Amino acid sequence: MGNMIKIHINGKPYRVEPGQTIMQAADKLGFHIPRLCYHPKLSIEGACRVCIVEVEGMRNYVASCAYPVSDGMKVRTNTKELRQARRDIIELILDNHPLDCHTCDRDSNCELQRLASSMGIKKRHFEGERKQYDMDISSPSVIRDPNKCILCGRCVRICSEVQKVYNLGHAYRGFKTVVMPAYNMPMAESVCTACGQCINVCPTAAFVEKNVTQELFTKLNDPSVIKVAQVAPSVRAAIGEAFGLAPGAALEQEMTAALKRLGFDYVFDTQFSADLTIMEEASEFLERIQGKGRLPMITSCSSAWMKCLEQFYPDLIENVSTCKSPMSMMGAMVKTYFADRIKKDPAKILSVAVMCCTAKKYEAQRPELMVNGMNATDMVVTTREIAWMIKSAGIDLLHIKPERFDEPLGLSSGAGTIFGATGGVMEAAIRTAYELYTGETLLDIEVEDLRGLKGIKEGKVVMDNKEIRVAVAHGLGNACDLLDIVRKDPARYHFIEIMGCPGGCVGGGGQPYAGINSIPLDEDCLKKRAEALYNLDRNKTIRRSHENPDIQRIYKEFLGRPLSATAHKLLHTHYKAKGPRGITPQVAIGMKG
């Protein structure tokens, strides 16, 4: 504390730590300087100029997000002139932005709208030529609307710095600058992994998911089809935020009840198929460590990660588990096992997945995941979409009478629950693999080393004197770092979990937007969502997948045993290298500017 320096903000002296920016210091002192392009997880851009402040002795304003504090510095954050300049800047952005707030996906949840309102912008002074570009609706997951883009560059930075996909970049220059994939190619043909993190960080609606809510409403009203929903673990841990609750509320049964009221005939739990995944994956792993197949084995639950792998790490395809994702396993079971049980034509079943993820929309369309010529998953909606549908249908999620998931695909173990947080799949797999291998029950089942938001986590498990080395990465950027280690040292790990999004599925591209008091991908928020899942796990008596009675039943009645022929047909798949743009994301160059 001896190193503190003194600065003045708006005429009052404060002691602050050196080595931080004016914005960081001001934040801690309770001065919220308006901002737009700044994001704490991303590099400093200094582009929007909304966070400008006056520093005594400087001829011009400085961007508080970039300018370091120094001893004796005198800062003003709220003078009349400064307020005017900031207002002019926001006005200039608005003057090159569509005036369609009331029909916009981000209406009432738009950072630009909030800033304009907070600055008291009532009149437009500088209207003139406005940009006009075509929307890119090619992708099943991510819609790009350059007209709404305000060029803050957060999407470019998250795509390159955090995800290391390098799909988005600034192209052209000046007034004609546009954020786009290489050669302005459609998102569907680009190296976009559909992770949706650009949507999460976008302050406006320049990136949104492909919204299918109207289509779903129509289908829910069709009496001739059987409407089946499955819900991913992370949806329940975040949906409350869309209804004004603080992060960390788990609304499992409320959400189930709401889905029923929306018109779903059956509501199943993706956590059930997560348990199923563990059965298959753990068995596959045991085969591999016994010499059948390549090590390390890498998980395959995350669809963004699978696309990343096919594009950038084709050499590691054989290392990836052949297991389908829990969503696709559930879809497969709905269209076979479940259809049999209710004695209905599977073609008459509408299989809908409610996911925290935008990439699942892409996954659902992958032809190799079809079951008997049918889509296993017919539609995917994100947490955001379902939250909107619930509100739109006039359902009071917070005061609804809770309901349980339906049988026979609704019961899950705690292992299935924690799939939603980074490290969860690995933890769940260890719980089962240990027992399958050693024949003994693993008692200490919470693997702290694998929890939390560290980019790459490592752990060890000893099974019958055999040391199993495992690693976990979340976010594609960390995944790439980890895979580069694997390329150099293939024997270093036996088992690797990879999730495409920061924090795992809880930080998925389809989760509720940050609210007024929070920022996208806030670490605290991610931790609380994960904690909600860990609490659900702790409160369960069944915490290991293989102990789930409905899992035991489905093997007995339908699948036989893990890795059986039926299981292989319905629950496993394959991946293939995608060309020709097979550039490894571990590139030589960052995307500056």
Next chain:
Amino acid sequence: MAVRYQITLCDGPTCMHKRSKEIDAALERELASRGLSGKVDISLSGCLGMCAKGPIMIVNPGYTIYGGVSENDIPEIVEKHLVRKQPVSRLIIEEDHLYNRFFRVFGDVNFFGRQMRIALRNCGIIDPENLDDYLSVRGYEALAKVLSAMKPEDVIAEVKSSGLRGRGGAGFPTGLKWELTAREESEEKYVICNADEGDPGAFMDRSTIEGDPFSVLEGMIVGGYAVGAHKGIIYIRAEYPLAVKRLEKAIEASRNEGFLGTNILDSGFSFDIEIRLGAGAFVCGEETALIHSIEGHRGMPRPRPPYPSVQGLFDKPTLINNVETWANIPVIILDGAAWFSSIGTEKSKGTKVFAIAGKIKNTGLVEVPMGTTLRQIIFDIGGGIPNGKKFKAVQTGGPSGGCLPEAYLDTKIDYESLAQAGSIMGSGGMIVIDEDSCMVSIARFFLEFTQNESCGKCTPCREGTKRMLEILTRITEGKGAEGDIEKLERLGNMIKKASLCGLGQSAPNPVLSTIRHFRDEYEEHIKERKCRAHFCARLVRYEITDKCAGCAACRKVCPAGAISGIVKNRHEIDQAKCIKCGLCYKTCKFGAINKV
């Protein structure tokens, strides 16, 4: 007297102090008393750089330099030299380093007499593709001096006390920049020469490199030695192929002769230089954008700090100076900071190169001591405005600078005076504007340039300059509205203060300075729909005068059918129909159509 003598008296600050004015008067008196008035040309010149030996008088033809001249010597000089054609040997000084060899050799007095060439000292003198030529004019001697007898801190001290400031525009003290880079501890450091000259109408750097690439290299090597760098990079526009070729040749020749590469001149110091091409982006003149461009990125600036001296190219400490700054270094080292700082004004030392263009007789490249007035450059060196037109304004600093009207012609060329007047020194573009040019259009031209060159990163520059340009376009098209000037000022001032880099921070200058000095022209455009220069096509009114012979040529050519009249009678233009295309004006053989 068969020969017509030209006498040049130095009236630089030192010589003036040493009574050059009195000498001038004495000379006039003496000539008059001998009936020679009007038969000898007398001109005063800017500092000739021989202050210690002043007052200086040069007699041409013959190029005799007299030093330490006093009033008492005048009768003798007139009698012996001008009348009897025998130079006064006791006053002749041997001067090795006269900083205007053109003047010495060719006597092109009007143009070269007031100049003083330091950065351009070898341009037009040596063969730029021949290292021998450079060596013959004391080339690489400064480097040798540094390597023989000076420690890096001595070099920095010398540059600091010379008072040299960055010639790229902003005028940051060069020595301080060197010191800041030198004090960073790093194995890897870089020295960069910014040759991404992009101001429209400016070609100082191109001429310097094409005329004398070696001086730039020598400056950089000295800089590298001073700050502890071993690698230099010249970032130059791809549009300058000849300059690139000459640099390549100069680098190769210097390397072959041991002035570049490992163990330079057996001193143990190693330094090499590499050329990197730009690709057409004005913003890359901004140092952080330039660094990004060298790194292989889009040329987008980033916020400072960290400054390049701390974190520059490849995140290593980096020293960036522009071409002219580097070219000054060898002279400072050779002739010393004391001499260098005797030239110029209190805060701006040395000389500055300008590219003068526009409505001026002698377009060209000039180098003058700081403190020379705009009037001296435009009228004495530049020869004034051609075709008998009236001077209206001078634009300095290119798209980042401003326009100064006649009242400011006596402004001295130095960083502070120009800034105070509402313009900037800039990198050295100087455009002279006459009465035929419309100030609103000039402002619009510059803004269109910067708007087009905006990198698009920060909001004020990207969006704000676009809106300013739209307003200006509106005004020049006769669609200006009440309040437009205020909007321009509001946006302009905000963009200046809030933009990320120098390009945005200076983009509004041409507009704000023309509003400041020519507000009435803006108001005329807006309120009276009038352009006094008849430049804005939409605001011109064509009228047929009495000179009309009724040939009907205009009527036939008018695409709008706005002209009516009977053959051999005066025709008339229906202003309501006129689309102001100007075809009638161009067609009329009788000069009977006026622009009003």
Next chain:
Amino acid sequence: METTKDIRAAELGEFMARCRTSPRPESHLIAILHKAQSLYGYLSNAVMDEVSEAMNIPAAHIWGVATFYHYFNLKPKGKHTIAVCLGTACYVKGAEEVLEAIKEELKIGMGETTQDGLFTLQEARCLGACGLAPVVMIDEKIYGGLTPKKAVDILKAYRKQR
């Protein structure tokens, strides 16, 4: 045709291989794009993909760089490139009228190529020939002291050459 293509590809490949041996290969991107453009006349997506793979630089980054700098063409150019200098000196001396005349004569706008593939019209920043303003550069040759009529006459002469 195929063989010239191969020769160019090989030359570009060699150039990139040399860049890869330098301490910071990726920093040579702009030089590589210059090289590619000098070989192919413009930067096609396929060429940029090639650079991307050879240098391990994301295509989006290359695209961003190629679109940022005026010097790079993303479309094939005409046989002759007309660069109209719009520097200040030329502007003051009537470059805009010259430009308009050229546009009208060729029926194309800035940055476009005539249908017959003969001319591409470009804007140039100062060409450094201010004393001759207004100037136009056709390929490597500079024409100074132009009027709209002179400019059009020059274009007509080029047409005849063909």
Next chain:
Amino acid sequence: MVSPLDIVKKKRAEAISRIIGKGYLAPKRVYVGMATCEIAAGSKDVMEVFEKAVRQGLAGVYLSQKGCAGRCNLEPTVEVVEEGRIPVKYGKVTAEMAQQIVERHLKKGETIKDWVIK
């Protein structure tokens, strides 16, 4: 020990003797401006005239290129430096004029006054 200064002084002496070896001490020296601006104004054609003349045996002339001296509106420029005479600089020189300079000035010693920049 030889200091860098000594090395440079030696190199300069060598350079000067090389320049002299190339005929610098000839009675007439001709410098043609060859910067981009000069070339744009036509100095390449001018240079060719002089080069051709030298090739064809014009004696006593040392020909060299030089950079731009800044006289833009008078380019291309040609300078003739002559022993014992005031050097002259010709402006706006064309190939035809260059030929005249060869014939009249370089061969016959006549300064073509009308073309000299004053």
